[in-house]
Amino acid sequence: xxxxxxxxxxxxxxxxxxxxxxxxxxxxxxxxxxxxxxxxxxxxxxxxxxxxxxxxxxxxxxxxxxxxxxxxxxxxxxxxxxxxxxxxxxxxxxxxxxxxxxxxxxxxxxxx
Amino acid sequence: xxxxxxxxxxxxxxxxxxxxxxxxxxxxxxxxxxxxxxxxxxxxxxxxxxxxxxxxxxxxxxxxxxxxxxxxxxxxxxxxxxxxxxxxxxxxxxxxxxxxxxxxxxxxxxxxxxxxxxxxxxxxxxxxxxxxxxxxxxxxxxxxxxxxxxxxxxxxxxxxxxxxxxxxxxxxxxxxxxxxxxxxxxxxxxxxxxxxxxxxxxxxxxxxxxxxxxxxxxxxxxxxxxxxxxxxxxxxxxxxxxxxxxxxxxxxxxxxxxxxxxxxxxxxxxxxxxxxxxxxxxxxxxxxxxxxxxxxxxxxxxxxxxxx
Numbered sequence: 001x002x003x004x005x006x007x008x009x010x011x012x013x014x015x016x017x018x019x020x021x022x023x024x025x026x027x028x029x030x031x032x033x034x035x036x037x038x039x040x041x042x043x044x045x046x047x048x049x050x051x052x053x054x055x056x057x058x059x060x061x062x063x064x065x066x067x068x069x070x071x072x073x074x075x076x077x078x079x080x081x082x083x084x085x086x087x088x089x090x091x092x093x094x095x096x097x098x099x100x101x102x103x104x105x106x107x108x109x110x111x112x
Numbered sequence: 113x114x115x116x117x118x119x120x121x122x123x124x125x126x127x128x129x130x131x132x133x134x135x136x137x138x139x140x141x142x143x144x145x146x147x148x149x150x151x152x153x154x155x156x157x158x159x160x161x162x163x164x165x166x167x168x169x170x171x172x173x174x175x176x177x178x179x180x181x182x183x184x185x186x187x188x189x190x191x192x193x194x195x196x197x198x199x200x201x202x203x204x205x206x207x208x209x210x211x212x213x214x215x216x217x218x219x220x221x222x223x224x225x226x227x228x229x230x231x232x233x234x235x236x237x238x239x240x241x242x243x244x245x246x247x248x249x250x251x252x253x254x255x256x257x258x259x260x261x262x263x264x265x266x267x268x269x270x271x272x273x274x275x276x277x278x279x280x281x282x283x284x285x286x287x288x289x290x291x292x293x294x295x296x297x298x299x300x301x302x303x304x305x306x307x308x309x310x311x312x313x314x315x316x317x318x319x320x321x322x323x324x325x326x327x328x329x330x331x332x333x334x335x336x337x338x339x340x341x342x343x344x345x346x347x348x349x350x351x352x353x354x355x356x357x358x359x360x361x362x363x364x365x366x367x368x369x370x371x372x373x374x375x376x377x378x379x380x381x382x383x384x385x386x387x388x389x390x391x392x393x394x395x396x397x398x399x400x401x402x403x404x405x406x407x408x409x410x411x412x413x414x415x416x417x418x419x420x
Contacts, residue, residue, distance in 0.1 A: 037418040039351035042176030042374015063175040
């Protein structure tokens with residue numbers, strides 16, 4: 001089962017199989033960095049901005065991920081499986097401050 | 113006081129992101145019985161032990177959350193009476209026609225000050241629980257899934273929980289069972305209300321956004337059944353939030369977990385009986401952790417932040 005290296009903006013990285021979501025991959029290894037919420041695309045707290053890499057995404061609540069977000073790679077880590085090595089910036093609400101400096105200025109306010 | 117007005121939570125309509133996946137979850141993992149589908153694509157479920165046609169209704173949508181929760185009232189006269197009382201109180205009510213929800217009579221729908229949509233209804237077809245009304249057997253928990261006894265209560269998040277409490281108490285006859293105070297010792301962070309002798313039929317937490325769902329709960333018969341539910345969740349790789357553990361508030365045993373769209377559910381057992389002459393229990397801010405999660409004795413971030 002192929003796995004890929006996922007690197008967060010704080011420099012941490014972990015290996016995630018392509019059969020697991022980015023969030024489950026992180027949790028399974030006891031890693032932290034992306035806030036963990038419902039894990040099923042509903043609550044929006046695990047939002048990440050994909051800076052590099054390919055992925056497959058499942059349906060995510062439009063309450064938190066607009067079509068523009070999705071097109072711009074702002075997605076929920078719980079609904080995304082990696083297709084290659086990836087670089088992520090965490091923008092989810094419970095850890096909003098992690099990388100505010102590089103957060104795109106056009107990110108709409110997300111509610112949880 | 114006999115229970116003569118609002119009886120119990122009767123139905124909750126949840127929004128799901130993928131209907132096929134959700135039907136499989138509510139059937140195979142929760143062990144609910146699918147009882148129908150309507151023209152708009154909604155899918156209806158009940159627990160095996162519930163007699164009324166449906167208690168959980170799923171609607172496919174692009175966002176998760178709760179559409180509405182409906183409380184069953186004693187009869188049509190009670191429904192009319194409560195509708196009049198709501199209007200007299202200044203609440204705008206709307207009549208949803210009989211049959212709009214399958215096998216369900218006319219519903220009185222209104223918004224509470226926290227932005228949630230609440231319904232009252234008197235009629236829902238008794239399709240039975242597999243036992244007869246004459247000389248029944250015992251319903252043994254067997255077969256696949258968790259198989260809860262009933263949809264038991266919900267916890268809603270919103271701004272004006274004081275206004276909501278006043279409405280539930282003064283118009284609908286609910287009683288305050290427990291409350292958690294904020295740091296100021298005066299403001300309620302959370303309230304637990306009952307319309308029956310259950311420790312809660314509805315709970316509310318003060319929150320910056322209106323209309324949010326924290327969880328819909330299902331009752332189980334024992335702590336052993338809660339542990340069995342946890343095993344079933346792991347077998348099915350269900351996303352568990354916390355538990356099995358116990359709440360200090362209501363004293364119920366619990367697991368919080370999520371449906372495939374991220375709606376939080378609870379499998380819940382226990383809780384004490386509440387009668388209208390009992391004084392409400394008050395929890396101070398310093399003890400809120402133990403109140404919510406009795407064994408961990410601390411609030412987790414998800415309890416206050418993860419909602420649909």
